[in-house]
Amino acid sequence: MEGSEEIVKKLRELLQQSEKRIREIPQEQLYVAVAVLIATFLFFLLIRLFKRTKSNTIILAGLSGSGKTLLFYQLRDGSSHQGTVTSMDPNEGTFVLHSESAKVGKIKPVHVIDVPGHSRLRTKLDEYLPQAAGLVFVVDALDFLPNCRGAAEYLYDILTKGSVVEKKIPVLILCNKTDKVTAHTKEFIRKQLEKELDKLRTSRTALSEADITNEFTLGVAGEPFSFPQCHNKVTVAESSGLTGEISHLEQFIREYVRP
Ligand SMILES: Nc1nc2c(ncn2[C@@H]2O[C@H](COP(=O)(O)OP(=O)(O)OP(=O)(O)O)[C@@H](O)[C@H]2O)c(=O)[nH]1
Numbered sequence: 001m002e003g004s005e006e007i008v009k010k011l012r013e014l015l016q017q018s019e020k021r022i023r024e025i026p027q028e029q030l031y032v033a034v035a036v037l038i039a040t041f042l043f044f045l046l047i048r049l050f051k052r053t054k055s056n057t058i059i060l061a062g063l064s065g066s067g068k069t070l071l072f073y074q075l076r077d078g079s080s081h082q083g084t085v086t087s088m089d090p091n092e093g094t095f096v097l098h099s100e101s102a103k104v105g106k107i108k109p110v111h112v113i114d115v116p117g118h119s120r121l122r123t124k125l126d127e128y129l130p131q132a133a134g135l136v137f138v139v140d141a142l143d144f145l146p147n148c149r150g151a152a153e154y155l156y157d158i159l160t161k162g163s164v165v166e167k168k169i170p171v172l173i174l175c176n177k178t179d180k181v182t183a184h185t186k187e188f189i190r191k192q193l194e195k196e197l198d199k200l201r202t203s204r205t206a207l208s209e210a211d212i213t214n215e216f217t218l219g220v221a222g223e224p225f226s227f228p229q230c231h232n233k234v235t236v237a238e239s240s241g242l243t244g245e246i247s248h249l250e251q252f253i254r255e256y257v258r259p
């Protein structure tokens with residue numbers, strides 16, 4: 001009993017001493033100390049929040065038959081398997097890129113989503129876009145001309161979506177199937193798409209002001225459309241899912257999902 005009373009007494013003395021010391025500190029110094037503490041706390045909180053919101057999702061979109069599923073297999077397994085059939089559901093997976101699997105050390109896995117090109121299944125894209133670090137728009141460079149209008153329409157919808165414009169989601173237009181000599185070049189495809197998007201912009205705005213479903217307008221009014229006018233970065237590259245020539249696709253992924 002006596003021991004505990006002694007301790008309580010000592011504690012009280014200690015408390016009184018520290019109270020006295022705090023009172024001796026000039027008020028400004030105290031305020032500065034508290035402000036520094038709060039600032040440090042907020043700084044670490046922000047870092048945590050920023051880290052958590054950094055996405056590792058890459059979306060593969062594009063018309064049916066452009067080669068998205070084959071590219072997905074190449075990224076994941078480094079092989080084209082036994083070929084593909086038209087997808088009815090999105091393909092989704094989180095993995096370390098096949099080309100990086102031999103690397104030592106910790107490598108950040110990528111979450112890849114392959115959204116089927118069939119028009120009725122495309123609506124799924126809206127669900128995935130808010131979490132995208134980048135979007136790859138796959139174009140069939142072999143059978144490009146008959147599909148140019150359709151590809152441009154799909155791309156127009158993507159480039160005018162609020163989620164893409166506001167979050168400035170980078171877009172890679174990937175001209176696929178370049179293993180065949182008759183495939184069109186990426187410069188040709190870029191120019192054709194720009195022309196087609198320009199036409200679409202005129203026809204869609206002319207439709208009816210009240211009817212416009214697109215959230216944002218494309219490019220700069222009064223100027224012929226070109227990709228650098230977009231708020232988000234749009235680049236063009238070539239690939240072949242069949243032969244596994246996907247280095248530009250991998251470069252794009254690693255630019256926006258850091259290993
Ligand atoms: N020559 C050539 N053919 C390819 C290439 N990539 C895909 N193909 C062929 O194109 C066809 C369509 O490929 P998919 O990967 O299934 O196309 P997709 O974009 O997933 O199509 P959906 O699932 O319908 O949206 C298949 O017959 C592939 O073998 C390529 O790089 N070169």
Ligand SMILES: [Mg+2]
Binds near residue numbers: 085086116117
């Ligand atoms: Mg598919």
